[in-house]
Amino acid sequence: MVIIENLHKKFGKNQVLKGVDLTISEGGIFAVLGPNGSGKTTLIKAVLGMVIPNKGQITVLAENIKKNSTYRHKIDYLPQIANFPSNLKVKELIKMIKDLRKPTHDDQRLIKLFRLEPFLNKKLGQLSGGTKQKVNLVLTFMFNSPIVILDEPTSGLDPISMLRLKDLIKAEKAKGKTILITSHIMSFVEEISDEIVFILEGKIYFKGSIQKLKTKTNQPDFEHAIASILSDNHA
Amino acid sequence: MKQVITVLLFVFVTNANLAQSIEVCKTCPISTLKDGIAQAKDFDTIIVKKGLYKEYNISVNKPVKIIGIDYPVIDGELKGEIITVISDNVTIDGLNIINVGNSYIEDYAALRIKNSKHFLIQNLILEKLFFGIYIEKSRDGKIFHNKIIGEAIEEYNSGNGIQLWYSKNIHIEHNFVQRVRDGIYLEFSDDCLIKNNVSALNVRYGLHFMFSNDDTYEDNIFENNGAGVAVMFSRRIKMYRNIFKENWGTASYGLLLKEINDGQIEGNTFSNNTIGINVEGSNRINYKNNTFENNGWAIKVKGACYANIFTENNFLYNSFDIAYNSKVNDNEFDKNYWSSYTGYDLDKNGIGDIPYRPVKLFSYIVNRTPETIILLRSMFIDIIDFSEKVSPVFTPDDLLDNNPKMQRLTW
């Protein structure tokens, strides 16, 4: 599905990714974890073509992504900070993204799911952070692409919306989609993810199920397992 | 003046009664103009019918009228001068004179008046000429309604359209002169009136004065000449209501004043000239009610010029209003309208409350390094001009119009 080979990326003097090899197979939820500055977002952005690697190759659905934009038809992406043109209305933004990408009717269902109807005629600049995130989620899920990438999807959401999001992600998984998530909320990750990809200092430190991680680190629960990786490597 | 005309009229009218009329045509007994003149008695009228007369060195030595019907062509075949008048009271009217001989030694003319009085030259068409009408040591004559079309390209091998030399009291009116060296040229000629002429596309000047005094020129149009009008070494010249336009080029100007004193320049329009008036060593001249519009330099003052007065003129959208090449100023500017004046009029009396300084620092810079003209209207130039305006260093600090008008003047 997504194959990353020997990926290097440097920002100025800062070597962020130092040879990442990662294969993500079809179907399932993959959580990309790692401490701040480990290169999670860079990795995701490289897959999206927003960051251009210094070295290495990325293949998405058997297509090399270099100098290519069409493969992104098969990816839905939820960016970390959602900041839209503040003079546009919610309705218009949704219409615009559909216009730029392709027509879909899924937006109606998602608007209902996140109770966004009262905000449709509001300008984006007037929305709260949580509401913006909901709009962001609608934009992401409405295209029904085989790959979904979510960068901190829970930020700013109230508990009810969080529950709805979890259900939504599970439903998407049930359709056989491949979902990549980064998050700082360990309980969320533990609950929904099938596999963990742990990045440390620009390399894949661990890839496997949560159970396997617990075994490897010899810790009874997930949070401790993560903590132990970090303390071991910083000691 | 009037008396002279009355006397002239009287002379002509009475003579016409006595005089006979001689007809010249290709099939007539008299078939050449020369023959016609030879046959004529004093005060006869020679009527020249339409046709081509290949003649030159025609001498008019008695007071006769030569009148062309339907513009007979007198063709000099480039052999020399065509008609020379050496008698008083001669009228030449309605001829088309062509192919004057060209020479580097002699100034051949289509028509020369020599030592004569009371002549009238009118309705001539002169083409393919060297000199056109040459008035030599003559006086009290009239040159009306002539059309002089030259083909001059260079100064050195071309002649002037109408030339006056040591002549007095000549009226030159309603003539049209183009493509010669100087359209109209006056040398040592006084008390002449030049009025309602159009002088255009001439290689050197539209009108040129040398050592001539007390002449007046008014209501003329000088357009697209090497330079419009040059007034040199002359005194008491009056210049009224002329139009000087589109004299473009490196040393080109609407009007050149060189070593002249006591003139009056009033009601003229200078538009689209590289330099409106170029003044060199000229004193006691009044400039009044003139309009300077869209010139590169409205007035360029060089050398010592004293006691000139510029009042109630309009300076409109010139790249530079006044340029001086020195720091001294003895001329007066007052009550002019300057389109680039940016002051205010709080007391609403129509006069700006702060003086206008017509000389810019940039004109001084351009004078020194001409290529810098390309920076005209740059913001940097505006800044240095402004600082010079606040405290003059390079330009005359007493050169001010203390009463700049707020509205364009009309008269």
Add this chain to the structure above:
Amino acid sequence: MRLRQYYPITMLKILKYSFYDLMRSRWSYVYFAFYLLLGTVLLFLNNDLSKAVITLMNVIIVLVPLIGTIFGVMYYYNSKEFTELLLAQPLKRSSIFLGQYLGVVLSLTMSLILGLGIPFVFYGLFESSAIWDFSLLLITGAFLTLIFTALAFNIALSNENKIKGFGYAILLWLFLAVIYDGLFLMTLIMFEDYPLDKVSLFGTMLNPIDLSRTLILLKLDISALLGYTGAVFKQFFGTSFGLIVSFVMLTVWVVMPVLRIVFKSKNKDF
């Protein structure tokens, strides 16, 4: 299903949305109102169309670059997150940036044309001989907007730091509007003993503000320009050669930074 987005269509769509977005922004109105006021005040003070056009020309060649630069940089930084959203869509990068760039240019040019056009039309522009000067003014204004917005996008693309970006933008404007001419003048005076007409024309070509000024000089000061002896000058200003060369150079000044936007955006990380 494989949907292929055709490049110009995407670009036009992005242009459209950027334009809509800007047309609703306060700044477009401020800019529009400013020109409206400027035009009205000038006409009110001068009572003379031609004189107002001349004053405007002097203002336009300095102000339009300033506003184009500031606005371009501001728009780029303000819409950064939105740009990232677009980047994750199956769109070509160049079409995103060119679309946004043209959106900004279009909205600025509209403000300029309407803001100045309305008072002048009411004042009787169409019956006046100043209409050609006025058209030249608007064309020059449009060119300057194209150029300086492109330069602003270049600066913003090369500087992640907003404050630095703004700083460079202002510096660029200050340099091209004022400092360049100062250096230019000093050079000409220093080498006044040499033939300088080619140098001075060349120096003008290298600065889009000077280039626009030349166009205006051709219109207003041709009589003065022809007072200079140089043959090259004469050919340049005395024939339509100058006008053609100036427009070609202005076009080059648009194309170069736009190409750099395309190139830079292709190789940039977001």
